[in-house]
Amino acid sequence: MSKAVKLKKGLDIKLVGEADQVKVDSKTPSVVALKPSDFHGLVPKVILKEGEKVKRGEVVFYDKYNKDVKFVSPVSGTLSEIVRGDKRRILEVRIVVDANDEVVQKEAVDPSSISKEEVKQILLENGLWPFIKQRPLDKIADPSVSPKAIFISAFDSAPLAPDYDFILRDQDQHFQHGLNALSKLTEGDVNITVNGNGAPDKAFLNAKNVTINKISGKHPAGNVGTQIHHFNPIDKGEFVFTVNPQDVITIGKFFAEGKYDPSRIVALTGSEVENRKYYKTIIGARLDSVIGDSLTQDNVRVISGNALTGTAVGKDGFLGFYDAHITVLPEGDQYKFFLTEGWLSPGFDKYSSHRLFPTWLMPKKKRRLDTNLNGEERGFVVTGELDKVLPFDILPLQLIKAIMVNDIDAMEQLGIYEIAPEDFALCEYVCTSKIAIQEKVREGLDVIEEECM
Known part of the structure; x- marks a missing residue:
């Protein structure tokens, strides 16, 4: 029913840079990547070697702890590189695209x-x-x-x-x-x-x-x-x-x-990019094939996903497996003098969800915001601000504190089975304590999986 x-x-954050409703084809990417980090908890077992040919739809790796879950190549090409990090952890499996587009037909x-x-x-x-x-x-x-x-x-x-x-x-x-x-x-x-x-x-x-x-x-x-x-x-x-x-x-x-079709339409958005449109590309495509020469400046943060939950990957990074959105924002790495641009400034060009500046009188105005945190992590205090943006019948502050002290019983009673990190993205945005709340939620879910599932 x-x-x-x-x-x-809830809270709507109005940003400059929406994509025009025009669909265009992006350039064919030269390289695509499958990133195990897109799949939380995955330990990949790669079955191909560097230099081997692969067809679109052919299995590249599977989950080491659940062999039935397989991951296939979004393109026809050559497995060029397995990028590893600390302790040989696989970060990316890169595939160079060829022109043949051979596909596994079922x-x-x-x-x-x-x-x-x-x-x-x-x-x-x-x-x-x-x-x-x-x-x-x-x-x-x-x-x-x-x-x-x-x-x-x-x-x-x-x-x-x-x-x-x-x-x-x-x-x-x-x-x-x-x-x-x-x-x-x-x-x-x-x-x-x-x-x-x-x-x-x-x-x-x-x-x-x-x-x-x-x-x-x-x-x-x-x-x-x-x-x-x-x-x-x-x-x-x-x-x-x-x-x-x-x-x-x-x-x-x-x-x-009977064919694996990895095509995806993504919106290219943000105040620091031109040619904001909807681009047809493929899963895992390198973002330069979409962005091209559209950046208005060099000091930007290129995000696969949205500004609240996306991953900063850079122009030469790769589109996330679940993402249909690319966001380009000005990098907030410049110091702001507290009297002219900081917290004691008049704030006629600043935005705050707490009505600190007169701009709260214009809630529908779109703004060019950067990635500056405007502060550092501090004591986690009770303010009631998290409750105003979380439309769940749970107590967000109490749940986050239960996670931080590893109180499993309290986590269960406070509703951890219903939530995901993205649900707390706004809580992280409005938090004056600058706590990385989405990370805390993920840590709590990992504890629940290990101890209770």
């Missing part, structure tokens, strides 16, 4: 006509399973569990977020194919949550065999965690699977065509 929720808490299958186990096997064998994540823990879904529901957020409310209505236009058929496959994985509902403030695209509203819910309000209304909390909360021992809309299409295309 469909539901509608209106959030009273038989097209109607997911509605096969069993749950057959659908699951196809997803696992062909590198499609990593697109499915789970709550609790916010990591690649465990194939051995049966989720009580599947959630797909049809919109993103983060700063400068891409418009999924625009991205998915004219892809209704593949989207439905993907939904048909996902529906086999659960005895519960496949939930699509649309933006109650807008008019969703027909790809969402015409979807069959799904429950369509509406949610309205400020960010994080578009976060799938917020939607799960309000429409189907998670208790201990329960699981919910989540999938991004573009990944649903990737799954649907495979069942319809």
Whole structure:
């Protein structure tokens, strides 16, 4: 049964630099990379050697602790380098793209006509399973569990977020194919949550065999965690699977065509970049193939993802596996004199969520913000500011402190099974104590996985 929720808490951060609704093809990347860091907790076992040829859709590595979960190459080319860090930890598996585009061809299958186990096997064998994540823990879904529901957020409310209505236009058929496959994985509902403030695209509203819910309000209304909390909360021992809309299409295309299609439309956004459009590229593409010569200056931070939860990778970095968004912001590495630009300045050009400056009287004005923290970590004090931006029926300050002191019982009682780091991104943004709250949440989830799962 469909539901509608209106959030009273949250915060919209208005930034300059939205992408124009124009789709263009990016340059073909010369190199792509699969990054194990995109998949929390993954220990990859690479089955190819440097210099070996690989086809699009061919397995490159698998999860050492769950051999059924495989990761495939998004391109046809040569495995050029396995980049390692401390203790020989694999950071990137780089593949040089060739012009042949050889692809592993499988038989097209109607997911509605096969069993749950057959659908699951196809997803696992062909590198499609990593697109499915789970709550609790916010990591690649465990194939051995049966989720009580599947959630797909049809919109993103983060700063400068891409418009999924625009991205998915004219892809209704593949989207439905993907939904048909996902529906086999659960005895519960496949939930699509649309933006109650807008008019969703027909790809969402015409979807069959799904429950369509509406949610309205400020960010994080578009976060799938917020939607799960309000429409189907998670208790201990329960699981919910989540999938991004573009990944649903990737799954649907495979069942319809028998080929792995890693194409992805990403929004190039931010105040420090020109030619802000929607670019068609591929998963793991090096970002210079999208950004090109569009940077307006050199001292910038290039982020794969949004400004709150994305990863700073630089222009020569690679697009994250789950990202449909590139953000370019001015780097905040310059000292600000406290009387003219700092905390004692009049603040006519500054932004604060705490009404410290007169600019709070213009909440809809878009601003050019840099990455400066404007301070350093200090004592974690009770201010009530976290509660104002977290639309969950939990106590955020108490939960974070329980994580910091490793109190497992308190973590469970305060709702850690429902949350993910991205749900606390706004809490981290407004925190005057400058605590890295998203890192703390991830540490708490790791403890819960080790001790309670």
